[in-house]
Amino acid sequence: MTEQIVTPWEVSGEGEIDYDRLIKDFGSNRISNELIARIESAIGTKAHPWLKRGIFFSERDMNQILASYEKGEPFYVYTGRGPSSEALHLGHMIPFTFTKWLQDAFGCIVVIQLTDDEKFLWKDLKFDEARRFALENAKDIIACGFSPERTFIFRDTDYIHTMYPNIIKIARLTTTSTARAVFGFTNSDNIGKHVFPAIQAAPSFASTFPKIFGTTDETVLRKIRCLIPCAIDQDPYFRVTRDIAKRMKYPKPSLLHAQFLPSLHGAGSKMSASVGGTSIFMTDSKKQIKKKINKYAFSGGRATVEEQRELGADLKVDVPFHYLCYFLHDDVELERIRKDYSEGRMLTGEVKAILIKILQDLVMEHQEKRKDVTDKDVELFMTPRYMEVYEKKSEPIATVEETREGKE
Numbered sequence: 115m116t117e118q119i120v121t122p123w124e125v126s127g128e129g130e131i132d133y134d135r136l137i138k139d140f141g142s143n144r145i146s147n148e149l150i151a152r153i154e155s156a157i158g159t160k161a162h163p164w165l166k167r168g169i170f171f172s173e174r175d176m177n178q179i180l181a182s183y184e185k186g187e188p189f190y191v192y193t194g195r196g197p198s199s200e201a202l203h204l205g206h207m208i209p210f211t212f213t214k215w216l217q218d219a220f221g222c223i224v225v226i227q228l229t230d231d232e233k234f235l236w237k238d239l240k241f242d243e244a245r246r247f248a249l250e251n252a253k254d255i256i257a258c259g260f261s262p263e264r265t266f267i268f269r270d271t272d273y274i275h276t277m278y279p280n281i282i283k284i285a286r287l288t289t290t291s292t293a294r295a296v297f298g299f300t301n302s303d304n305i306g307k308h309v310f311p312a313i314q315a316a317p318s319f320a321s322t323f324p325k326i327f328g329t330t331d332e333t334v335l336r337k338i339r340c341l342i343p344c345a346i347d348q349d350p351y352f353r354v355t356r357d358i359a360k361r362m363k364y365p366k367p368s369l370l371h372a373q374f375l376p377s378l379h380g381a382g383s384k385m386s387a388s389v390g391g392t393s394i395f396m397t398d399s400k401k402q403i404k405k406k407i408n409k410y411a412f413s414g415g416r417a418t419v420e421e422q423r424e425l426g427a428d429l430k431v432d433v434p435f436h437y438l439c440y441f442l443h444d445d446v447e448l449e450r451i452r453k454d455y456s457e458g459r460m461l462t463g464e465v466k467a468i469l470i471k472i473l474q475d476l477v478m479e480h481q482e483k484r485k486d487v488t489d490k491d492v493e494l495f496m497t498p499r500y501m502e503v504y505e506k507k508s509e510p511i512a513t514v515e516e517t518r519e520g521k522e
């Protein structure tokens with residue numbers, strides 16, 4: 115077996131990431147067709163393509179969330195971002211785009227943690243820089259279209275006071291040896307890192323948000339379940355959280371895990387802000403997007419046109435096709451490209467051209483929306499305030515397809 119490392123701060127291995135093995139090693143469950151069907155019947159509309167296409171591929175206790183929802187009991191969604199850079203890349207957008215869909219589908223409250231403290235402890239970043247990146251990133255997150263009525267975004271170094279009771283309780287329940295075993299800390303790691311897992315765990319418990327839920331009554335708060343959509347590398351934090359939930363007298367948070375969007379170079383890598391030329395940033399121009407895809411996106415197409423016509427592309431290693439599975443939501447069109455490209459009727463250049471257009475539209479649309487986000491908006495989203503647990507839905511929300519058509 116080749117070595118495969120997936121931790122919150124390192125994703126590496128030879129060749130492709132073996133997601134089946136991660137499910138086994140982490141002890142989570144593959145998202146089944148039955149679960150997707152149950153989600154669809156709960157929300158009364160189609161599941162997001164990322165669920166159907168296995169991009170969100172693994173879960174813990176999603177059935178518990180659905181059971182609560184079906185009974186009209188409350189749950190909320192918690193996700194986050196480590197503000198290590200000023201601009202987000204496409205890979206960073208995956209959890210937020212999906213979380214925004216969850217909010218529309220379930221009408222639920224979303225809380226978003228900006229871990230400026232984490233990035234200060236781990237990266238070569240100045241304190242003020244990390245705090246500033248957090249606010250810049252908040253604008254990108256708001257631009258995803260979250261509801262101002264039921265979304266709370268918080269920066270750890272601001273919100274720490276309210277979180278502190280839970281942080282200190284979690285910290286007391288977590289031994290140094292657990293932290294070392296799960297996160298690989300050593301003697302030379304600073305002590306801030308040893309405490310940080312408690313800070314990322316705290317938002318999994320509703321009492322971290324007394325203003326949002328409008329009560330400090332633990333008997334009420336303990337009934338509110340938490341669902342965490344995240345990339346699979348964040349799972350170690352939540353394994354520890356789930357282990358201590360019972361002793362916190364709280365339900366274990368549920369999870370939906372995403373695969374990593376590979377870098378343009380392909381197999382085995384995840385898109386990284388620190389490796390130049392391998393990522394598409396949400397600040398890129400149309401020209402940059404076109405150039406990066408054409409120049410760097412690893413192709414599974416054959417060396418010559420003749421060979422391609424005869425053999426077809428190897429879709430397993432083809433980055434442009436892999437990206438289409440993320441960003442082309444039309445199932446029929448995707449299937450057509452899959453067939454034509456793998457059977458040699460399409461060339462890499464044609465597939466790349468389709469991808470370039472989709473990503474240019476997506477990134478330009480994001481830039482437009484981000485431009486409209488004001489400091490006042492940021493302030494509103496970052497103000498702790500009371501929210502209704504569920505939006506009262508008067509009519510069924512649009513399906514993903516309808517939403518897209520409406521935009522085009």
Ligand code: TRP
Nearest residue numbers: 193194195196227229314344348
């Ligand atoms: N640690 C995450 C990162 O570096 C940020 C984060 C905090 C997060 N809380 C979360 C991510 C909850 C997913 C879910 O990006």
